[in-house]
Amino acid sequence: xxxxxxxxxxxxxxxxxxxxxxxxxxxxxxxxxxxxxxxxxxxxxxxxxxxxxxxxxxxxxxxxxxxxxxxxxxxxxxxxxxxxxxxxxxxxxxxxxxxxxxxxxxxxxxxxxxxxxxxxxxxxxxxxxxxxxxxxxxxxxxxxxxxxxxxxxxxxxxxxxxxxxxxxxxxxxxxxxxxxxxxxxxxxxxxxxxxxxxxxxxxxxxxxxxxxxxxxxxxx
Numbered sequence: 001x002x003x004x005x006x007x008x009x010x011x012x013x014x015x016x017x018x019x020x021x022x023x024x025x026x027x028x029x030x031x032x033x034x035x036x037x038x039x040x041x042x043x044x045x046x047x048x049x050x051x052x053x054x055x056x057x058x059x060x061x062x063x064x065x066x067x068x069x070x071x072x073x074x075x076x077x078x079x080x081x082x083x084x085x086x087x088x089x090x091x092x093x094x095x096x097x098x099x100x101x102x103x104x105x106x107x108x109x110x111x112x113x114x115x116x117x118x119x120x121x122x123x124x125x126x127x128x129x130x131x132x133x134x135x136x137x138x139x140x141x142x143x144x145x146x147x148x149x150x151x152x153x154x155x156x157x158x159x160x161x162x163x164x165x166x167x168x169x170x171x172x173x174x175x176x177x178x179x180x181x182x183x184x185x186x187x188x189x190x191x192x193x194x195x196x197x198x199x200x201x202x203x204x205x206x207x208x209x210x211x212x213x214x215x216x217x218x219x220x
């Protein structure tokens with residue numbers, strides 16, 4: 001289901017905006033640095049089991065935040081304030097041994113407090129100029145991934161992208177209302193996905209309950 005919904009949403013993106021590299025609808029194009037508030041590298045402090053939760057490379061999975069294998073970090077109040085993530089921020093993987101993982105990104109939209117590690121880059125988005133959800137789907141587009149790959153450099157077997165490389169990415173800019181309309185479609189699909197997951201869990205619980213009763217002879 002997740003793969004099918006992602007394919008559906010990428011199809012909707014292409015229908016609404018066209019290929020973001022070929023730009024057949026001739027949208028205005030601006031470099032990424034012109035449509036954000038700032039880029040920022042994360043904390044290099046060693047992670048522990050106590051402190052504030054910190055997002056790392058393993059937590060950026062297929063365009064979403066995965067909270068499995070979550071670590072924490074002890075930071076001063078000023079460091080914590082500087083690195084606290086806000087809804088709408090986009091996190092980029094900046095280094096990896098696999099070039100396909102470099103530049104991968106995810107939208108931060110969680111209710112709790114999190115900071116981020118040094119192998120990630122945070123982009124604070126100017127929401128008046130571009131919608132974060134629209135941007136994540138643009139950056140995840142197969143054609144656009146090739147452009148991101150071209151901005152990567154290699155060193156000691158590691159592939160890297162820096163803020164200069166990210167900042168130079170050419171971003172199409174459809175009108176903001178169309179971007180927000182797309183974001184609403186994504187939100188509705190996410191709600192449906194959650195309902196599906198809940199239904200599957202309820203069915204699993206019912207099935208397990210029936211199995212337990214059957215083993216105990218309580219089914220009939």
